[in-house]
Amino acid sequence: xxxxxxxxxxxxxxxxxxxxxxxxxxxxxxxxxxxxxxxxxxxxxxxxxxxxxxxxxxxxxxxxxxxxxxxxxxxxxxxxxxxxxxxxxxxxxxxxxxxxxxxxxxxxxxxxxxxxxxxxxxxxxxxxxxxxxxxxxxxxxxxxxxxxxxxxxxxxxxxxxxxxxxxxxxxxxxxxx
Amino acid sequence: xxxxxxxxxxxxxxxxxxxxxxxxxxxxxxxxxxxxxxxxxxxxxxxxxxxxxxxxxxxxxxxxxxxxxxxxxxxxxxxxxxxxxxxxxxxxxxxxxxxxxxxxxxxxxxxxxxxxxxxxxxxxxxxxxxxxxxxxxxxxxxxxxxxxxxxxxxxxxxxxxxxxxxxxxxxxxxxxxxxxxxxxxxxxxxxxxxxxxxxxxxxxxxxxxxxxxxxxxxxxxxxxxxxxxxxxxxxx
Numbered sequence: 001x002x003x004x005x006x007x008x009x010x011x012x013x014x015x016x017x018x019x020x021x022x023x024x025x026x027x028x029x030x031x032x033x034x035x036x037x038x039x040x041x042x043x044x045x046x047x048x049x050x051x052x053x054x055x056x057x058x059x060x061x062x063x064x065x066x067x068x069x070x071x072x073x074x075x076x077x078x079x080x081x082x083x084x085x086x087x088x089x090x091x092x093x094x095x096x097x098x099x100x101x102x103x104x105x106x107x108x109x110x111x112x113x114x115x116x117x118x119x120x121x122x123x124x125x126x127x128x129x130x131x132x133x134x135x136x137x138x139x140x141x142x143x144x145x146x147x148x149x150x151x152x153x154x155x156x157x158x159x160x161x162x163x164x165x166x167x168x169x170x171x172x173x174x175x176x177x
Numbered sequence: 178x179x180x181x182x183x184x185x186x187x188x189x190x191x192x193x194x195x196x197x198x199x200x201x202x203x204x205x206x207x208x209x210x211x212x213x214x215x216x217x218x219x220x221x222x223x224x225x226x227x228x229x230x231x232x233x234x235x236x237x238x239x240x241x242x243x244x245x246x247x248x249x250x251x252x253x254x255x256x257x258x259x260x261x262x263x264x265x266x267x268x269x270x271x272x273x274x275x276x277x278x279x280x281x282x283x284x285x286x287x288x289x290x291x292x293x294x295x296x297x298x299x300x301x302x303x304x305x306x307x308x309x310x311x312x313x314x315x316x317x318x319x320x321x322x323x324x325x326x327x328x329x330x331x332x333x334x335x336x337x338x339x340x341x342x343x344x345x346x347x348x349x350x351x352x353x354x355x356x357x358x359x360x361x362x363x364x365x366x367x368x369x370x371x372x373x374x375x376x377x378x379x380x381x382x383x384x385x386x387x388x389x390x391x392x393x394x395x396x397x398x399x400x401x402x403x404x405x406x407x408x409x410x411x412x413x
Contacts, residue, residue, distance in 0.1 A: 071236050074318035076327060078236030082313050083306050083332040085239040085386050088246050091303035092340050093358045093380065096347030098296035100355035105281030106293060107344055114300040115337050119329060125310060126325040135315030135396070137308065138401040154402040157308060161395040168384055171358070 069136045226389035227396075232309075233316035235389055242386030245379035246339060252376050253346045253359065260350035263365045268353055277351050304336060308394045 071078045099107040135141045137157070142150035229235060270276045279285060286293035314320050317328065349358040355360050360377050364370040 036316040044402065064338045071240065073231065073236070074316050075233075075236075076317070076324065076331075078239075079313050079317045079328045080331050080335065081236055081239040081243055082232060082390060083310065083328060084335050085242040085383070086240065086309045086390050087332070088197045089302055089303075089387050090340065090358065090380065090385055091299060092336075092343055093249070093347075093360060094299060095242055095303065095340060096359045097348055097355045097357050098292075098349065099344050099348035100279070100352060101290075101292035102286045102296045103279035103282035104345065104348060105287045106283065107296060107348070108341065110293065110297045110300055110346065111337060112279050114297060114304055115333050117301075118304040119232065119333050121307065122333075123309060125307060126314060126329060127289035127322060128322075129311065129314050130322040130325060131318040135311050136397060136401070137311050137319070138398055140311075154398045156394060157398040158402075160308065161391060164391060168388075171380075171384070 090167070222385065223388060227392045229389065229393070231316055232312040232390065233391045235386075235393075238254050238386045242383045244384045245386075248379050249376045250339065250342050250358070252349065252372055254344065256372075257350045260362075260365060264350070264352060276353055278349070298357065300340075303340065304333075306332070309390050312393050312397065 071081070095107070095111075100112075102110065128140060128144070129135050132140065132143060134143060138150050138154050141153045224233065226238060268276055286296075313328070314325050317324060343359065347356065351359070351362040358380075360373060360380060364373065
């Protein structure tokens with residue numbers, strides 16, 4: 001069963017649309033999918049609602065299997081490792097320097113504060129993804145804020161990645177064996 | 178793609194630098210070998226990893242990166258008693274406040290240098306994973322909010338744990354003139370600190386593991402910008 005609503009990927013599609021038009025679009029998308037697979041749906045539910053709270057975790061799996069079993073594609077553990085590795089790197093290895101400038105106590109407060117803000121921002125992103133079933137930063141921005149913001153975001157991402165490349169080179173040059 | 182070429186060039190350029198320093202006087206220091214090494218790393222490691230369409234396929238590489246980070250953490254913890262002793266015996270001077278540990282100093286965080294904001298900016302950068310979060314949420318099985326939230330919460334706990342350990346132990350082991358990267362602190366044991374050298378090499382592995390993860394979302398954005406369609410396909 002297709003769990004996602006496929007959104008037309010035309011970049012200009014959602015530009016400058018009102019909220020009502022966007023809601024109408026998704027209602028139409030829901031209706032199309034229900035018509036295709038109507039017999040599998042409970043009346044009044046969206047397709048994706050039927051996936052909620054069902055089979056999230058296989059209760060027959062033992063704790064050891066959950067912790068040390070094979071990491072499958074799309075699994076919770078695989079996704080967590082992918083997310084963790086995005087945060088690790090040279091940034092976290094420069095934290096002791098920040099501690100020496102701020103003091104240890106203020107540094108720990110700063111870590112907790114930053115983690116809270118990061119959680120909040122990721123929560124907003126996750127919730128928006130879940131609501132609109134769009135898992136693409138650009139598309140989501142275009143959908144909610146219009147094409148101009150989408151293009152701006154793409155350019156920002158390009159600059160961000162370019163900055164990362166430069167930063168990696170600086171780190172690589174500075175690390176002495 | 179030009180971006181891909183630039184990205185991968187950036188990827189193997191730092192490999193070249195570190196390995197050049199590591200083995201400068203052998204065959205590894207010769208130009209033809211450096212070129213072959215750089216090309217080999219780019220061709221057989223970085224480009225294939227960057228071209229993977231499904232980000233969940235990178236889970237093993239990410240796991241390798243996390244394990245290498247654990248090596249650094251364990252190394253810092255094991256060496257910390259020696260470094261702390263060294264600090265108290267050789268660096269600490271009772272009458273000189275510049276050699277004292279700053280356990281909680283509100284004023285230094287908000288003086289004219291505004292170190293609190295500088296440090297918090299570094300921390301925000303360290304925590305940043307929003308760009309790569311979308312492909313990860315997309316590849317997650319049954320990607321509804323409940324499971325997305327599990328990924329977010331566990332990732333942040335993991336990150337906080339690692340950051341706290343590195344920050345606290347890294348600072349306590351070298352509190353005065355702390356280097357920008359904790360791996361670059363001076364060796365107090367005499368001779369070559371081979372374990373820390375391996376730690377520096379593992380930093381390169383971590384960055385190698387990060388590259389494809391970052392690149393995936395970058396590629397999607399570029400395709401969206403140029404083609405108006407971010408679907409990853411071999412037919413374009």
